[in-house]
Amino acid sequence: MTQRLTVHRDGEAIYDIVMEPDFNGLGPEVEKLGLSERKICLVTDSNVAALYLDEVATILSKCCKTVLTFVFPAGEEHKNLDTVRSLYEHLILNHFDRKDLMAALGGGVVGDLCGFAAATYLRGVDFIQIPTTLLSQVDSSVGGKTGVDFDAYKNMVGAFHMPRLVYTNLATLKTLDGEQFSSGMGEVIKHGLIKNREYYGWLKENRDRILARDPSVCEEMVLESNRIKRDVVEQDPTEQGERALLNFGHTLGHAVEKLKDFSMFHGHCVGVGCVAAAKISARRGLISEEEVRDIRDTMLQFSIPVAVDGLETGEVIRATLNDKKMDAGVVKFVLLNEIGKAYVDRTVTEAEMKAGLEYIMETKE
Ligand SMILES: NC(=O)c1ccc[n+]([C@@H]2O[C@H](COP(=O)([O-])OP(=O)(O)OC[C@H]3O[C@@H](n4cnc5c(N)ncnc54)[C@H](O)[C@@H]3O)[C@@H](O)[C@H]2O)c1
Ligand SMILES: O=C(O)C(=O)C[C@@H](O)[C@H](O)[C@H](O)COP(=O)(O)O
């Protein structure tokens, strides 16, 4: 069954998130937007190209004037300005103009990179998101945060640029390996923890069917996560306040991701970051130690690592203090008032960060 959510800005509908069981509805959605007369550049990575590029290019060639493709090597290490530069060159060589359309076919790396190129090429061209990982379907394709890493600084260069459409083919989840699926679950659990306690409970109750990738349960999960993210980004599209809640688990998580040279998947770093932030929340008496253990166990139930080895607390704190999470000299942290309610806190001390980090560095699976 088709599921559809609309994202608004200042009360005006700006794009739809469409969830389908295949790619067949993509052509009609592009036509409906009046984008089909354009040249389209399909951007993807080497893994996704082998799986889905031909099918998607064939579908789009039936409704778009010309379909160009740009394939870059898969992996976070290619989410950088070198790849963006190659993409700009490709667009220029192919006389891509301001009325043309870009499409990100792939996970969050493709979405962030293609979105950033679309935001900046010729001062901005339209783009659509066709997310194929769980992480990109539940989180990164929605909300228009685009960008790339710079000299090992995570997402250091970027822009807010809203897609014209998010088209999610839920069947692509079938080809994801287990680790990538569990990485996506890190962001899904984050959504429950920051905004919806019932959803968090539902995830625990439906664990077996989620892990079996039961199509109807996955559809319900992607839909609910999209609702949560949609509601946040509608309220605060450019992260002036509320949107920062989506950064729960990211303050320490991004530092771990960077110090591990991006060898740990983003959603797994978010998972350990959520456990550390929960521990800090418990030290302040906001949630109970039992709830921290429950969050940790839930991560484990979904094969998300809850312990990090090979790092020292001091270097993670230093990396955090050097990150863009700093705001006027203070670190912007997200804590839990309770499960399902998060808030931004600017008073987290180095001692508290150390305690949170010790919990994820000492406890073993
Ligand atoms: N913009 C945002 O709001 C936002 C939100 C969350 C994360 N992110 C970013 O997203 C990135 C992580 O995204 P990701 O986890 O999707 O990683 P990814 O894009 O690297 O994809 C993970 C791997 O899965 C492969 N893959 C993609 N789809 C597949 C499929 N259907 N079947 C088999 N393999 C497939 C990819 O080739 C890659 O090797 C990070 O860079 C993170 O910073 C951005
Ligand atoms: O959409 C957002 O806003 C988020 O923070 C979602 C995060 O899951 C995502 O990883 C985002 O890219 C982090 O943004 P950053 O500004 O902290 O780099």
Ligand SMILES: [Zn+2]
């Ligand atoms: Zn994230």
